[in-house]
Amino acid sequence: MIAYVMGVLPFLWQGLLVTxxxxxxxxxxxxxxxxLCGIGLVYGRWWIAWPIRIYSDILRGTPLIxxxxxxxxxxxxxxxxxxxxxxxxxxLTAFKTAxxxxxxxxxIQSIHFGxxxxxxxxxxxxxxxxxxxxxxxxVRRFLPPWINAVADAVxxxxxxxxxxxxxxxxxxxxxxGRTYDPLPMYLLGAAMYFIINYSLSLTSRRLxxxxxxxxx
Amino acid sequence: MPQSLVQIRGLKKSFGSLRVLDGIDLDVAKGEAxxxxxxxxxxxxxxxxxxxxxxxxxxxxxxxxxxEIGYEEGGSTxxxxxxxxxxPIRADIGMVFQLFNLFPHxxxxxxxxxxxxxxxxxxxxxxxxxxxxxxxxVGLSDKLQSLPSQLSGGQQQRVGIARAVxxxxxxxxxxxxxxxxxxxxVGEVLSVVQGLARDGMTMIVVTHEMTFARDVGSRIIFMDExxxxxxxxxxxxxxNASQNERLKSFLARIEMKH
Numbered sequence: 001m002i003a004y005v006m007g008v009l010p011f012l013w014q015g016l017l018v019t020x021x022x023x024x025x026x027x028x029x030x031x032x033x034x035x036l037c038g039i040g041l042v043y044g045r046w047w048i049a050w051p052i053r054i055y056s057d058i059l060r061g062t063p064l065i066x067x068x069x070x071x072x073x074x075x076x077x078x079x080x081x082x083x084x085x086x087x088x089x090x091x092l093t094a095f096k097t098a099x100x101x102x103x104x105x106x107x108i109q110s111i112h113f114g115x116x117x118x119x120x121x122x123x124x125x126x127x128x129x130x131x132x133x134x135x136x137x138x139v140r141r142f143l144p145p146w147i148n149a150v151a152d153a154v155x156x157x158x159x160x161x162x163x164x165x166x167x168x169x170x171x172x173x174x175x176x177g178r179t180y181d182p183l184p185m186y187l188l189g190a191a192m193y194f195i196i197n198y199s200l201s202l203t204s205r206r207l208x209x210x211x212x213x214x215x216x
Numbered sequence: 217m218p219q220s221l222v223q224i225r226g227l228k229k230s231f232g233s234l235r236v237l238d239g240i241d242l243d244v245a246k247g248e249a250x251x252x253x254x255x256x257x258x259x260x261x262x263x264x265x266x267x268x269x270x271x272x273x274x275x276x277x278x279x280x281x282x283x284e285i286g287y288e289e290g291g292s293t294x295x296x297x298x299x300x301x302x303x304p305i306r307a308d309i310g311m312v313f314q315l316f317n318l319f320p321h322x323x324x325x326x327x328x329x330x331x332x333x334x335x336x337x338x339x340x341x342x343x344x345x346x347x348x349x350x351x352x353x354v355g356l357s358d359k360l361q362s363l364p365s366q367l368s369g370g371q372q373q374r375v376g377i378a379r380a381v382x383x384x385x386x387x388x389x390x391x392x393x394x395x396x397x398x399x400x401x402v403g404e405v406l407s408v409v410q411g412l413a414r415d416g417m418t419m420i421v422v423t424h425e426m427t428f429a430r431d432v433g434s435r436i437i438f439m440d441e442x443x444x445x446x447x448x449x450x451x452x453x454x455x456n457a458s459q460n461e462r463l464k465s466f467l468a469r470i471e472m473k474h
Contacts, residue, residue: 112317114313114315114317115317115319117270117311117313117317118311118313118317118318118319118379120268120270120302120303120306121268121270121306121309121310121311121313121380122306122307122330122331122335122379122380122383123303123304123305123306123307123308123331123335123383124303124330124331124334124335125299125300125303126299126300128334128335132319132330132334133319133330136321137319137320137321
């Protein structure tokens, strides 16, 4: 049994790398786009805030798998084709952006308006207030739900297997296709996802403690 | 009368259908400490917040040291200044808040230094010296590295005063700075303000502390329903309070609370 597992590990390892790469790409790009959208939701004029609000509501109300298929199979009909891998990453990022935007919005709005007043009163510009006053405080409220969202992104990346991309999930299925022994492989795959996400949640707890000096 | 440092003319402001400021005229000379008193909802705090445009106003003019603060002059159109243009104007108008509004993620020293380095462009070393000087002045030289959550209310408010004064403002706005404090902490904050008044800092003080208004303020403004009802030298206003029905009943209510 051990020899058997050792035999398939390199193959699973390749799948795991794909899962980690897809997740990292999605998490990093949605962090940037999501925070910008969150700031736009809170501070933007209506012509900035409304489109973001509509985007966020629609995306969060759409099943992720529908979004992935829409981008993989729908966009090429309009002459836009990012390939399976590119489309899957774009779909996951678009979906995650909407969630990160809401997390950022909530974190920023939870900071008392007196902080903005105080920043204005000493002459800080809008950008300086965000940089030195609001965001450093909002980050503590942002981190725990955001790390949840990262864990979701890792799990959600399993859906790219439906687009034929050999990530951890599809790698596990392909091994089962050869061995016809699903249980040990699924358990092994689940354990690998668990290790990733459990380390994320440990990181989350450490970060929360790191920012604990900001009292509620 | 010397030229006024703060000049307010015909200031009007409504929240929806509620008129909060109904034509305020006010002059404050350099070095004067003006106390604004009046019942809740009389517009005192709104008046103060209009002076550094934390609250936009509908009509009228506010000039600080000759500069129209909130709106650009010229022509018949009234155009609100951009946030970017407002920032340096606000830096010259210090404000201390009822709820302190210290930055909770920064130490006392960093709270005072932030405006000095980022707005005034002073080097870190010099800003540290200056912030240390002012924190020492308000009696907190041993709390430089404390976070706001580690300080008492009175200490937090004194950091708030140091933060505002260190910027070297032309005028200092104090918004009921002792009303969130336990009674035994009020004295330490007021004595700091008293010291600033002695040094000639121009101040507009919204307060419920009548003894403070009498002893420190050179002038008292009594506001009611968005208007200045009485404006005169502190001692005269309080001595002749019985002649004005509204001031008399306001003072009686304050008396009962204390």
